[in-house]
Amino acid sequence: MGFLEVKDLKVHFPIKGGIFGRTVDHVKAVDGVSFTLEKGKTYGLVGESGSGKSTTGRAIIGLNKITSGNVTFEGNDITANNRSRASFRKDIQMIFQDPYSSLNPKKRVIDLVAEPLRNFEKLSRKEERIRVQELLELVGLSPESILKYPHEFSGGQRQRIGIARAVALKPKLIIADEPVSALDVSVQAQVLNFMQEIQNELDLTYLFISHDLGVIKHMCDHIGIMYKGRFVEEGTANEIFESPQHIYTKRLVAAIPEIDPHKREELKKFRLEVNTEYEQAYNDYFDEEGLAYGLKPISDTHLVALPEKG
Amino acid sequence: MWKFSLRRIMIMIPQLIVLSIFIFVLAKMMPGDALSGQIDPNIDPERIEEIRVQMGWYDPWHEQYASWIGGVVTGDFGDSFRFKMPVTEIISQRIVNSFWLSLVTLILTYLIAIPLGITSGRYNDTLRDQLIQGYSYLGFATPLFIFALVMLWVFGFKLGWFPTSGSVTPGLEPGTFDYFMSKFYHLLLPALSMALIATYNTILYLRNEIVDTKQKDFVLTAKAKGASETRIYNQHILRNSLLPIAAFFGYEITLLIGGSIFIENIFGYPGMGQLLVESVTLRDYSVVTATTLLFGAASVLGALLSDIILSIVDPRIRIK
């Protein structure tokens, strides 16, 4: 039994059309996704814009309505009804991409960080203050800054406030949706290091959503590659980066710029090969609608979306 | 685009129905009726009651509404108690006057506001901009009826440049050029008074839009292409900045209706606004409901118009 199990998750958005605004079709943002998170590990969800990776994360925490499929958290189905949801809301928290817009600019840090505490725990003012100060210290901000407003912080500091909020209730799982995409590299490094530190300290599990393969490789133990709402490949970080099997993954990994100007020519040639292969083999790897097939295991951990043979 | 317009018109129908019910119920709730004030007090109150019953005064409201709306749809608003003639007939003369007054006001408003708004936005934070903004805020702060009175006093009575009441010089043959000019001459001062005050929101809105738009990236792209400042304004900034003004058009009409009620009374201009106020004071309900309904319908139509204009100029809406 996995820590978090997602089974055949589908999130379809209706498309309204016609004179009466009836539902004429659906956008299949997430179309049958299954994966399992192990406790204390980081699972990376990768894909290009529109692949459905963020929708998947948002559906797990309940921000997007699930069309079908289920999500089991520590053995309990959290898609079933809203009442059981409430108790898990504490255990699963989310970190958002943009530290500039995800914090209410009119609230002080103490109110921002205490907000989840107020929703779930009854603390006296003094206890609350102490907890917030502890949390700020944990994320490396000075406890005196509780009376400041978000605009008084830099981007990296703001993202730490977002993290302080997320860890306030001692969650077990954090869904991080592009947590460093809006940050400069040096600030990004700070936030990534810090996320790893508190993972060890608080025994956290991450679902790490990003389009940045460098960040994903650095952070994740297991990786799932999404394309048009489906998984094309899943495996350990090593498997995905060192021996990608699906043509889509190959092309994606090949496209990452290498920080070595010597390899420029080599990489260019390699990319050309992969692109040629991609174009030639496209129909073998995708169905008539251009969607990926179901995942087939090629080893214990490595799954690839390949068509049924024969 | 046709699909969009059609859908938009369909949305309008329930709006109009709700509006008509609202107006009808409100009118019913007003104290007194035409009989209580207008009839000779010597007439036996029982007889008055009889007339009331005859007129359907005590029928359930929805039945009264049904018979009223049935008439409205066929263009029959009932008879005016005061004029003892069909409301439709009274209104048809007035509505033409009000239409022209509103149109000229609207044209004057945009004629004044658009160049000022553009200047203010293009040269923001300069003396020019501050003067224009000062004027707008003054317009915002000045009550229309006081301003209109001052205009009437100065240009109508003191200087005698404009007629002080009516909509046309009596005795002119309708259809002649003189008649047309006289009409225009009569509505110029009220229209100008209203326009000078009504410009403020268009000016300020346009200014802010331009200040916003000129910081957009596509303006930089145009600049990097080598486009001159004038060209950038004409080709890129203005069209984008005028979009919200088009969206504002419907609201502008609503404001205009509110303003015309003051203006027509002050200038003794025989339009819908004047008719409404007179009828309210005389409890001429059939006229009140008819004018209010038409005013309401005009606002709804204005909103429709601005949506359609918007869908024509903005390709992003056109597609849907």
Added chain:
Amino acid sequence: MAEKLLEIKNLKTSFRIRDEYHAAVDDVTLTVNKNEVLAIVGESGCGKSALAFSIMGLHTRAKIEGNILFKGEDIANVAPSKLNKLRGKNMGMIFQDPLTALNPLMKIGDQIGEAILLHNNTLSKSQRREKVVNLLQKVGIPRPEHVFEQYPHELSGGMRQRVVIATAIANEPELLIADEPTTALDVTIQSQILDLIKDLKDDMDSGIVLITHDLGVVAEMADRVAVMYAGQIVEVGDVLTLFEEPLHPYTRSLFNSIPNAHGTQDKLHVIQGIVPALQNLPRSGCRFAPRIPWIDEAAHEEQPILHEVKPGHFVRCTCYKHFKFPEETKEEQHHGVS
């Protein structure tokens, strides 16, 4: 000897903040040659975009001092009418965000066509159209005839960026400035766009100024690299030298802080402190000093200048000679004890 296309000499671009001028670009001297990609690297607020905007004359309210020589002619502070003859014709610019860089109310064809029209009004409408369609084809847009009639919102981000590029190269400019051209795009699209820019460069023999924060992109594209910090160039050199032996503490820190998809590292290096805001930039001494406080003050120059350490490789300040990461220092101490 390579032919000099652009020469920037002691450029200082300042903005007024509360009645005081603050330099976002300070004492920048650079050259760009024909058929060369010069990458300018740095984090947000380092002045790299302000530098690009200064070259193109896109700043509206900035004080520009120093010289910007385009083919020998100084274009810093020239009249807009004169600049407009160069912009779009001899120099083109590619902007960062293709979602906002195009006019939402104008057809794609007209937007590219405008760049042609502005510099060549002898063409007929149909000739211009033909040229635009060719351009769309050149930047790899399928069905160019159809896209000509479309509006920006009907295209994907990658396609829009191709349109932005088509606009920039409409008149085959000798100098192309690309300001974070792929930051808003997915990696597979990024590699396509970068290839496109490279091909166009070879095609037109243009010089390219590539502004980016992504060292991967630099490694793929650049011939020479300038690293900027707090408005100044802290290191310049050819790409191989800079990637093999970066010298300035900032350059080295930057390299150590990127998570690399091709390498392995346990912990990323974190640069202490934050990039100072424009109003708070240190105006004297080494600007990077506050971020490497463990380095002895005496290691820094009083007025740091660029030192040529190897032909073509310049480093600002003398602190690079004494710089070590805190981890390295610890290791050494450790060794010393054992």
